[in-house]
Amino acid sequence: MNALEARIDRLESLAAIQQLPIRYAIAVDSRDMDGWVDLFIPDVHCGRRGRGREVLKSIITPAVRTFYRSIHQICGHRVEFDDADHAHGVVYCRAEHENDGKWVVMAIAYFDSYERRDGEWLFVRRREKHWYSADWQERPAAPFTGWAAHDNPPDLPQHFDSWAPFWAEVDGQDISRLTDQPAH
Numbered sequence: 001m002n003a004l005e006a007r008i009d010r011l012e013s014l015a016a017i018q019q020l021p022i023r024y025a026i027a028v029d030s031r032d033m034d035g036w037v038d039l040f041i042p043d044v045h046c047g048r049r050g051r052g053r054e055v056l057k058s059i060i061t062p063a064v065r066t067f068y069r070s071i072h073q074i075c076g077h078r079v080e081f082d083d084a085d086h087a088h089g090v091v092y093c094r095a096e097h098e099n100d101g102k103w104v105v106m107a108i109a110y111f112d113s114y115e116r117r118d119g120e121w122l123f124v125r126r127r128e129k130h131w132y133s134a135d136w137q138e139r140p141a142a143p144f145t146g147w148a149a150h151d152n153p154p155d156l157p158q159h160f161d162s163w164a165p166f167w168a169e170v171d172g173q174d175i176s177r178l179t180d181q182p183a184h
Contacts, residue, residue: 010081016121017079017114021091024123025072033061040123041115067097067104085116096136107131111159129159 001009020039027036037044037053037060046055064070075092082088091110096103108131113124158164 006084009084013081013084013087013116013121014079017087017089018077020114020121020123021074021077021093021110021112025074025093028064029070029072031064033057033064036060041117044123045125067099069098071096079114087114088112089114102135104133105136106133109159
């Protein structure tokens with residue numbers, strides 16, 4: 001492959017990868033579980049439950065049935081290539097879920113791995129991390145809970161490698177005026 005062909009391939013790959021989170025969001029919001037699992041490599045690793053799209057479908061379907069309607073809005077996507085057929089990235093998403101008479105808003109970042117197989121870019125893995133969840137009528141606040149069925153401590157922003165070093169440089173600055181619950 002010459003340099004021009006390689007550049008065109010990279011641009012086409014970038015466009016295909018950037019469509020994956022959008023296709024993911026539409027599949028979840030339309031409850032197209034077959035379309036959703038088809039976005040992943042056929043032998044997707046599902047932890048102790050095993051491998052494969054059918055295993056993944058058996059995990060996601062009950063999870064999606066914990067809320068009635070949803071809207072996943074993709075807000076930004078960074079892609080970095082490892083080589084011609086492997087990449088990783090971070091996708092920002094604002095999601096809303098109708099559950100138990102509430103519209104729960106979530107600020108999410110997906111940490112993704114991608115692989116090209118048989119000419120098609122697919123997810124290898126998605127790691128979902130949250131800043132907060134709260135009913136749309138409420139202000140998100142520490143400890144960042146607001147959806148009883150999905151209350152987990154938030155992973156963000158502490159998950160970013162740059163977070164702790166940034167705050168370590170404050171030399172005793174009182175950051176209590178910035179937040180109710182600083183997390184270093």
